[in-house]
Structure formats: structure tokens, C-alpha cells
Amino acid sequence: MSRLVRSEGLVLRTRAFRESSKIATVLTRRTGRIDLLARGARKPGSRFGAALEIGTEDSFIYYERETKTLWTLSSADILRSHQSLRENPATLTVLARILKLLYYLSQPGEVNNRLYNLTLAVLNALETSKASDALHDLFIWRATALSGYPPRIDEGCIVCGKSEAINFSVSQGGFVCSEHSQGEKNVFRLNIQERDILVRLSDVPVGEIKGKLSSTLSRLIRQYARYHLHADEKLIP
């Protein structure tokens, strides 16, 4: 039994299949990460056109089969092409890293609409913003939280509750006071501004991100994500 379904989705990667087809891995709102077979997609003048470029958001129509994991794509209409991100080497690198992390964080059949919405907001902002490094950091920070590892940053020291905690413990996932950062590995020493920026980064509207994060904050975010997501430096440089 197969049925025709429609879902919005984001193209994460594609690979060649047989002589003239492509398999696109897509993160959908409906069924999480899926593989779609696009017949004839590598033929000149294919009806899929540019809809299967990585980072494109499309409205997909595909045949869902209960017994198969590779489904057949019927049509793909572009909602947001994000073309400008692929034309610039700097944003292309950020785009590729975001999509790679998203692939790692998503599963077939598992829907995470908040992660989907975050990704779209970041890709849309990247098109007009000059703050591509900060947006990349924001994505890593929030994607880690939305994948089940939210930092505890709305309280004081996570050990004793003391309010003047400004050091951040990667393994404990929150701020620690000077007493409770003694002897701890993986503690980042922050100043007040860095602490406030880190707290704001969790809920500031994505479009308001400007400038660049300090190198300490950028390293903290990446180390936090690698530690909790069990990721290596190839996935999160």
C-alpha cells in the first residue's frame, strides 16, 4: 500500500542514483528525516529543477510506503531557495555545517518542529545578515538545547544557588560560582557581559543577532554541544 502525502521539508543532502536519478535526504515536518528517490533528476531539464539543491525548503509530494524506507518523490515546489547562501563561500560553509549537524540530530520518523523552525529562522537570517559566525554559534547552542540538552542558565550556581556565578561548567551544563568551579575540568571563565550574552542567546529573536561572539563564548558553545551530543570536531569544528 502506498499513499500520496504532502509535507514541507528542507534538503539536507543529495546523492546520485543509477544513471539519471537522485536520492535526496530531506528533513520533513511530517515524518522527520526521509530519503526520497527523484527519478530523472539528473537529466537536463528535469522537472525538479533547482528544488533539490541543499538548503532549499520545498513543498514535497511523495508516495509513502509502509514497507520501504526509500520513498518516491512526485513533486517539489520551492518555498525558499536560499540560493544566495550557496553563492558565497563563507555562507556556504556555514550552511553545509548546519545541514550536517541537522542530519546528525534528526531521525527517520522523529518530528522536531522547534528544531525545524530554528533552522529556517537561521537560514533566512543568514541571507541578509553579516553576522554569519554568530548565527552559526546560535544555531549550535539552541539546536543542542532542542535536542534534549538545554543548559540551566536561568538560575545561580547550579551547585549552591549563589547568584554571582559567572563561570560555566560544560559537563554540568550551567553556571557555577568560583568555589564550585575549583578543580572542575571544562569550566569556562566568563566576564559579566559574556554571561549575559550567553543567557540572551537562548531566546533572542534570531533576526536581532549582530556582530560576533567572543572566541571564549564560541569555544564554550562548541565544547558544550560536542560534549552533550557526543559529537567530534569534524561534525562541530
Ligand SMILES: [Zn+2]
Ligand atoms: Zn556554588
